[in-house]
Amino acid sequence: MYYKISTDNNIFIIFAVPNYNKFIMSLFSDNIRALRVKHKISQEKLAENLMITRGRYVKYEDGTSEAPYDILKKIALFFHTSIDLLLSVDIRKINIENLIKLEGNRLILPIQVDNFGENYIEIVSQKAKAGYLNGYADPEYIENLQKVSLPFLGPGKHRGFPVEGDSMPPHEDGCIIIGRYVESLGQVMDGKTYILITKNEGMVYKRLNKNKKNALILESDNSFYPNYEVKASDILEIWEYECNIGRSDKKQETTETGAMKDLLLELKREVREIKNNTSNT
CATH class of the missing domain: 2.10.109.10 (Umud Fragment, subunit A)
Incomplete structure (x- = not known):
């Protein structure tokens, strides 16, 4: 099981996935075909709702042509799902009816819970941090993160x-x-x-x-x-x-020490600004 947040901005990350044409287009084609069959709607009728020709829609379903963003958005709205779900998850393997829906057709996929029914907390370690920008919308990446439970x-x-x-x-x-x-x-x-x-x-x-x-x-x-x-x-x-x-038990600085440190930091900042202004002139 995994957790994933869908937002309008996810599209930018998804298009950055390596081998996009070979993987994403194939997955998208399989997904829209599965949704169309599930809703018992013909290609012609769906194309009519999308305000495009049947021939143009068939290319998207066959994977021979990339759907532009405006068409992706129309398809997502028609099936009441999210764009990144269509592009990044094999919806034939999940129960869409059981997903939690948010406003704007965003969805939360199921999340892992512990033996007491509490949600696990994924921990993005320092090692995993570098991949988070590309992986935050990837179920496999999220699923492989370390997890803890903090019921409080x-x-x-x-x-x-x-x-x-x-x-x-x-x-x-x-x-x-x-x-x-x-x-x-x-x-x-x-x-x-x-x-x-x-x-x-x-x-x-x-x-x-x-x-x-x-x-x-x-x-x-x-x-x-x-x-x-x-x-x-x-x-x-x-x-x-x-x-x-955290693991630090360092003693909190006194007010006087903190004030001196703030003064020093302010001085350093002013020196840095002077240097920047000099280099720009």
Whole structure:
């Protein structure tokens, strides 16, 4: 069993799969043929609903032609499923009726549970992190991740992600942030911390603010690192901070020590800005 989130942005990842023409097109053709037969609809009738000719549709079902995005979207809406499900999962092997449906035709596939019925939490280790951008929508990749169970977290889908660097103290290299899946940008709350999976920045853990339309401002708790912006269209997944798993028992710094460190970091940041401005002139 596996878990997978469908979003409108998944299409960009799916098209990056190696050997797309040989594998994805074949899987897509098999899927739309299986769905058409299951719904007992003819090729001609389906083509009519898609507002294309039967000859054009037959090429998609035979795998001799790639369906453009607008046709993919129409087919997904017609069968009440998601584009990435059509392209990446053999729907003949799963029970679509038992899938959990979200708004916008997004779906969650079944998830693994422990002996007490609690959802497992997949842990994206440091080793697995490099492949997450290409694997977050791949059932096999998700299924092979290490898993733990933390019943106290309550409802929701959770996943663990590794922390790198010192931009978000007190979290340190090696600790794991456990996040709860966020279905939409509207659920993001200003000032809270989140794991973001983005097409350009990869995996980041930051404090978020929605003070720009169709974009998020990412802030580090370490003032040495400047804020930056991520467009909503670049975001693949958002996971809200729930807890962290770490091994450090380092003593918390005193207020005076922390203030001195912040002053030093601010000085370093100003020096870096001066250097950048000098190099740009």
